[in-house]
Amino acid sequence: MKSLFYQWHADPLIILMVMTLIYLHYRKSGTSTIKSRFCFWSAIGLVLITTCSPLHFLGMHVYFSAHMVNHVILLLIAGPLLVMSIGTKPSAPMFKKISLFLHKRSWPAWLTAVIIMWCWHIPFLFDRSFAGMSGFTLMPLVHAGSMLLAGILFSWPLVGPFPELHIHPLSGIIYLATACISCSLLGLLITFAPIHTYQYYLETGAAMNGMRSNPWSLTPAADQQAAGLVMWVPCCFVYMAGCLYLLRRWFASQEPNFGRDASISLSTLMTNHE
Amino acid sequence: MENKLMVKLVVGTEAMFFLALIMAYIYFSLLPGFTSRQADHLDIRSTAIFSAFLFSSSFTFWRAETNFKKGKMTRLKGWLLLTLALGLVFLVGQGTEYARLLKENVSISSSLFGTSFFTLTGFHGLHVLVGLVVISIVTTLTFMGDYDRSSSSVFGTVGIYWHFVDIVWLFVFSIVYVLPHLHKITT
Amino acid sequence: MSDINFIPEPEEPIPSLSVSNNQGILQWISSVDHKQIGIMYLWLSVLFLVIAGIEILLVRLQLAIPNNHFLAPEVYNQLFTMHGTTMIFFVAMPAIFGFTTYLVPLMIGANDMAFPRLNAFSFWTTFFGGSLLYFSFLAGGAPDAGWFNYAPLNEYNYSSSPGIDYYCSGLLFAGIGTLTASVNFIVTILHYRVLPMSLKQLPLFVWMILINSFLVLAAFPSLNAALAMLLLDRQLHAHFFSAAGGGSAILWQHLFWLFGHPEVYIVILPIFGIFSEVFPVFSRKPIFGYGMVVGSGVAIALLAFGVWIHHMFATGLGNTVNSFFAASSLLIGIPTGVKIFNWLATMHGGAIRFSVSMLFAIAFLIEFTIGGLSGISFAIVPIDWQLTDTYYVVAHLHFVFIGGTLFGLLSGLFYWFPKMSGRLPDPRLSKWFFWLFVAGFNITFLVQHALGAMGMPRRVYTYPDLPGWGILNLISTIGAFLMAGSVGLLVFILVRAIKKGAVASPDAWDANTLEWTTSSPPGLKNFDRVIPVKSTRPFRDYKRPEDADWNRPEGARKHEGKYIPQNNPHGK
Amino acid sequence: MPDLFLLNISASSIFDAASPEAASIRQLTFEFIIAASAVLLLVVILTSYITVKYRSKHRHEDPKQITGNRALEIWMVSVPLALVILFLFRSLATMNAILPDRGNHTPDIIITGHQWFWEASYPGTTVTTANEIHLPTGKRILMLLNAADVIHDWWVPALGPKMDMIPGMNNYLWLTINQPGIYDGACSEFCGQQHAWMRIRVIAQLQPDYERWLSEQTTNTHIPQDTMAKAGAILFLESTCSSCHRLKGTAAAGITGPDLTHFGSRQTMLTGMMANDSGNVARWLSDPQAVKPGAHMPRFIFAKDSIRALTAYLEQLK
Structure with missing residues (x-):
């Protein structure tokens, strides 16, 4: 039995994805600043931690909750960091196009992220996803890549490379708050679902008693609860911090006074306000 | 604008209401014995057919909205009537489903x-019914010529509600x- | 500079109504004017306050001595259930909605709500809901399972009188009224502001109402769903909450507290708004940290949905669940604490005038801190395990609801009474009322903290003669009667002021916001013209053009005092 | 004074901690009270200082218009945050210490909440009793708590945390009692009409005393000697008493009401409502609804001597 800290694992496709990201960062993104470099390398670090490190191993073989920590990191931290690492005025027209599209309609980004997140947690899809994770398959790439993509898309309208194409901060608060609701519901479901809902960890859990280590000696029930709660409470803290950040940005901004015609409304969530 | 915002807010709060019902449904559906009962009693094929009617009624209402914007009143009336008919077919479909289940002592x-099943689908059906009542009022008013000239927001607002349903x-x-x-056919 | 004459009015014409044309009660019933509806909300609240007050006086009489036989247990249970339900849904909510309906259009320079008829509908639905709830007394027994009505005690097997059916339907009606009213508030605030008023210039009361309305829209559906499910359980024998039928008793608690905890903030956020108007006016200073007050309001609203599990720490959900919610519940103390310090900082360096309104505001700072701190003890799981469901909770929640909500409402009442009636209440009597009420309140509830720690559970109709219990309960009862007496005095003060009080000037307090620019009471049409709005204190800018807020650069905030006058107005 | 019997109680407040669980909560409570008092004191001092110092003395010019102060705003957030984090860690540590995972332990006692009495059974023995719950001192006990009808809540302040008893759910509580004594508690979740009279009496005994009590309780129902009690026994079995109450070793095997096998050995009756004496038993039997309205015991129209016989029988069930 090797110590947990030796459980490193490199999936070739993931490495390829990271290489592509690095290539894109140096060839396509805008002016590089300390901030953007910092964001980029933190994001890459987080991606590697969630896909190659012992944390990944823990999530794959031991703890449901560790798996959820990985999901949250990819979705809510690595994704936005990658978007922020693009820097201002990137040369590639692709960025502008994406920004313009998401500026007009931000709900597809919201919806994609939410659907991706929910799909991976539908019990029987969840259990099945593990089958393809070992060996050389597309699954690890699809799994990590889709989470990352969801994170990038989701945060684009809020922190994308063109500040003038961000959605209005107050619409942003609604955008984040509704995502928070969806995230909470998922967390709630995992927390309070009966123990046999997610089979995979029960089976590994059964194997765990003899073979594998259970470093924090969590019971499967507590582990599942922790998994749901990770998805629920800290996630909401992230969304809430985002809301407060947007609010601060709005109060700090010197936008021109506007009257009732340009007032903030729910419709800005669906369409851009004039 | 105000009317649309109002309807959006109402739809938002209704969405929260349905979320509560749906979450209760999912929570109970995870309890042992639920899924098998569900699979035994429900007939996805017939329901898929009358669901298709409901989904297409969204399309027809959208056509009605565009025609109204272009001022094509005859077409507007046609699409409205079609929407009403499609919605009615859905309700009738749901009614037959209920009748069958009740006959099977469910x-x-x-x-x-x-x-959980009757509560969730029942509340949805109630919302469809309300939608149909509103659309029939709007249709009647259209036939009476109330919207001939005005740039009324009524179709936009009713549309938001109808698409939400x-x-x-x-x-x-x-x-x-x-x-x-899916669960049944994959296991 | 051209004056702004654009005053937003609803598109739908208001049926012709004139305030001077006295048609008696019919005029009130048929009214769609936001001011009249607001006043009706307030009277509804007073009516139910008196009813719920009498209920609790009976309860306190029963508890005055140990082993008392004044009330039968079933009567006692109905009375405390009705007291709680009424106070939350038919006193606190209508009072808040009364102020909101009355003031929001005035404060944003509009002539009415966005949907005047919907406004009347909201009021009458609430009224109908309350009547339905009270009809249960005639129909065979009031609800008797507590205001949060836990399953399975609320099921037909354990409460077969129709009371709980009336509870469900009454609250459903009131809930629908609340939802429609909130929709109306949001549309009004977003679309009916006088032309140049940006969201960053909204009075803080209006800001809090805006946030609060979203909170209502998100929280009430959960209650409505739970009530609908319970009705189905009771009437059609569904199995949502009965363990015997496979349902889940704990599901009710989740659905209820998913509504119930935000509800606590729903009745306190508008109060924060009221105080954020009162403190600046009576200190003659702007609010300290406008953005921070708004931000903490938003933070509270968002956090409100993530803490309801702390009502369920003792239900055996497990340490994992409890840990996460201990964290989120402790966190919510911070934005609330921030507000207290914001108001203290607002007073600091000001010129404080001790009107009754300000007295309530100052008393609130201390009472609400006590209530807030005792609330934090419920976020600390082990302490919660000792103290939840005891008289300590009763003390805590009354410190929050009375020391917070009611003090705020009274502060608002004394602040806006001259605007609403055009009269001034007798200042000497009002101060008497203030001191009597505060004394009664503290006598009643301070001792209950001790009772809880000494082991007295809440909701007991009587109790054994354990050492100390009798005397503390007696003190509490005496305090309750003192409070009741002072409320009687308040009604006297108000009625006398309406009949023959001194006439108030339109701007009775040298205030800052738009509602004080019109006559007292305002005419049917609120405004003929609205003064220019260039900052959060348009009326002060108008009265003191040489020291106007918009004329002070943003930099003044950073190096305070040394501001350099500039001629470009804010944001141009 | 009908209630004097209740006064022989050792402790009933959360500060009279009689178990390590209660003691650690008391410790945390003291820390909280100190921190909370400090905050309250700060607010009180600031409020009084500011209101006294800055009261307007017929001043007409406006004070300086300050809208904010960044440094102060940061302090406002960071100090409460630090306090909150401190208490979070303290509370999590205490929580995990007093209610650790039960692992594979089997419960030492199962307590079921009923409207309105407590049923206690001792796994591994045949003992079932009601309302007066005997527990050994100096031993770590795992309690299983559940409910038969509505939600009840187990709370003995001197012994530590409370725990809800929810129908369809099993909840657990760890408990170690330091000293022998009688500990008073009450149902702490509103459970209907007689919630007030659902009091708990925990009788903590030294291990040998407890063992003795337990073995006494395993015996079958005492067979009556005198004629009056014998008549009562026959009445009990023949009338419907036996369909709700159990008397171990007889035909009475009802489980809806409390187990009465050793009823005479209890000090109180009706869940702590009154002393267990023949006068009270007779009153109760003649009209239960007058004594404890709402109780699920039906009113039987017994003749006077039937009541006397039943009382005599019940009182000798030691």
């Missing part, structure tokens, strides 16, 4: 499945019918 008081059904249908069905 009722709101028979089991947890019955309780459809989207809710999309979720209800996936959770109540499609997911258990």
